[in-house]
Amino acid sequence: MAKIDKSTSVLDVPISKKRVFTASNRAGWLFASPWIIGLVMFYAVPLVSSIYFSFTNYSILQPGEYIGLQNYxxxxxxxxxxxxxxxxxxxxxxxxxxxxxxxxxxxxxxxxxxxxxxxxxxxxxxxxxxxxxxxxxxxxxxxxxxxxxxxxxxxxxxxxxxxxxxxxxxxxxxxxxxxxxxxxxxxxxxxxxxxxxxxxxxxxxxxxxxxxxxxxxxxxxxxxxxxxxxxxxxxxxxxxxxxxxxxxxxxxxxxxxxxxxxxxxxxxxxxxxxxxxxxxxxxxxxxxxxxxxxxxxxxxxxxxxxxxxxx
CATH class of the missing domain: 1.10.3720.10 (MetI-like)
Known part of the structure; x- marks a missing residue:
C-alpha cells in the first residue's frame, strides 16, 4: 500500500483510493438527494419564479405578460x-x-x-x-x-x-x-x-x-x-x-x-x-x-x- 503524504493532492492518490473516495461521495449525494430535490422543487424554483411573476400580471389561469414595475x-x-x-x-x-x-x-x-x-x-x-x-x-x-x-x-x-x-x-x-x-x-x-x-x-x-x-x-x-x-x-x-x-x-x-x-x-x-x-x-x-x-x-x-x- 502506497504511503500518502499530507501534502499529496487528490490527483496523486492511487486509483484504488480514488474509487473509494468517489463511491463514498456518490453514496452521500444519493442519501441526500430526496432532501435536495425537495429543496429545489418546493423552495428554490418557487422562489426564483416569484421574482419573475412579480413583474407580470400572471393570474394562475393565464400565463400573464411582463409589465415591469406596474405591480409595485x-x-x-x-x-x-x-x-x-x-x-x-x-x-x-x-x-x-x-x-x-x-x-x-x-x-x-x-x-x-x-x-x-x-x-x-x-x-x-x-x-x-x-x-x-x-x-x-x-x-x-x-x-x-x-x-x-x-x-x-x-x-x-x-x-x-x-x-x-x-x-x-x-x-x-x-x-x-x-x-x-x-x-x-x-x-x-x-x-x-x-x-x-x-x-x-x-x-x-x-x-x-x-x-x-x-x-x-x-x-x-x-x-x-x-x-x-x-x-x-x-x-x-x-x-x-x-x-x-x-x-x-x-x-x-x-x-x-x-x-x-x-x-x-x-x-x-x-x-x-x-x-x-x-x-x-x-x-x-x-x-x-x-x-x-x-x-x-x-x-x-x-x-x-x-x-x-x-x-
Whole structure:
C-alpha cells in the first residue's frame, strides 16, 4: 500500500483510493438527494419564479405578460395595502415586547424550586399544542360580548366588558391577548437559558449581599439576553407573518373595518381569491425585504445588549 503524504493532492492518490473516495461521495449525494430535490422543487424554483411573476400580471389561469414595475406602483397606491402594513406593525410592536416580558417572567416563576413544578410547566406548555383554528374558535367564545366568559368575569367586579372582536379599538388587542396565551414554546426556551446560567454567579452575589431584584437585573437578565435575542428575531418574523388566527376569526374578511386585515392575509387574498398572483408575488418580496431589514437591524444592535457567559 502506497504511503500518502499530507501534502499529496487528490490527483496523486492511487486509483484504488480514488474509487473509494468517489463511491463514498456518490453514496452521500444519493442519501441526500430526496432532501435536495425537495429543496429545489418546493423552495428554490418557487422562489426564483416569484421574482419573475412579480413583474407580470400572471393570474394562475393565464400565463400573464411582463409589465415591469406596474405591480409595485399599484401597491403603493393601494389603501388596503397600507392598512394591512399598519395592522401588522401594530401587532408586532405590541406583541413581541409583551411576549418577551411575560415569557421571561413566567419562565422565572416556573424555574422556582417548588414541588410539582413539572406539572405546572406542562400546563403552561399545553396551549402551544392546540391548533390555531381551534384556538381561534375557543377565544371567539371566550370574548363573545353577550355570553363570553371574559365579559362575564368582568361583570362580577362591576366592569362593562367591550365588544372585543366587533370593535375597531379592541380587535387587535384581542388578537394580541390570544397570541400571548400560546407563548409556552418560548417559555421552554427561556427555561433552558435559565438552567444554563451557572450558580457561581448567584453564590458570589449572595456573598456581596445582593437581594433577589439585584440578582435578577445584574445576573439573570444579562445572561439570558442570548435567548431573548433568539426569541426576539423569531418573534418578529412570526409577527409579520400573522395569518391563521385573524383569518379564522373573520372568515378571511378582516372585519371590523379591515382592522384585522394583516399583510399575509391580503397577500393570500390577492393570490388565491382574486387570482392576482403577480400582485401577490410583489407583496411577498416587499415582505421579504421588510423582514430582512428588520432582522439585520436586530443583529447589528445585538452587540450592544447581548451578553454571553465568560465575556
Amino acid at each position: 406602483k399599484e401597491l403603493f397606491k393601494d389603501d388596503l395595502f397600507w392598512k394591512s402594513i399598519y395592522n401588522t406593525i401594530y401587532f408586532a410592536v405590541y406583541f413581541v415586547p409583551l411576549s418577551i416580558i411575560f415569557g421571561v417572567a413566567l419562565a422565572m416563576i416556573l424555574n422556582m424550586k417548588v414541588k410539582g413544578m413539572a406539572i405546572y410547566r406542562t400546563i403552561f406548555f399545553l396551549p402551544t399544542l392546540v391548533p390555531h383554528v381551534a384556538l381561534a374558535v375557543l377565544w371567539m367564545w371566550l370574548l363573545n360580548p353577550g355570553f363570553g366568559l371574559v365579559n362575564g368575569m368582568l361583570e362580577l367586579v362591576g366592569i362593562q366588558g367591550p365588544n372585543w372582536l366587533g370593535s375597531v379599538a379592541w380587535s387587535k388587542p384581542s388578537l394580541i391577548l390570544m397570541s400571548l396565551w400560546g407563548i409556552g414554546q418560548a417559555v421552554i426556551i427561556y427555561l433552558a437559558g435559565l438552567a444554563d446560567i451557572s450558580d457561581e454567579y448567584y453564590e458570589a452575589a449572595d456573598v456581596d449581599g445582593a437581594n433577589w431584584f439585584q440578582k435578577t437585573i445584574n445576573i439573570t437578565i444579562p445572561l439570558l439576553t442570548p435567548v431573548i435575542f433568539f426569541n426576539l428575531v423569531m418573534g418578529a418574523i412570526g409577527a409579520f407573518q400573522q395569518f391563521t388566527l385573524p383569518y379564522t376569526m373573520t372568515a378571511g374578511q378582516g372585519t371590523p373595518a379591515n382592522s384585522l386585515t394583516f399583510y399575509v392575509m391580503y397577500l393570500y387574498d390577492n393570490g388565491f381569491k382574486f387570482f392576482k398572483m403577480g400582485y401577490a408575488s410583489a407583496m411577498a418580496w416587499i415582505l421579504f425585504i421588510i423582514i430582512m431589514a428588520l432582522t439585520a437591524v436586530i443583529f447589528m444592535t445585538s452587540k450592544r445588549w447581548v451578553h454571553y457567559q465568560g465575556e
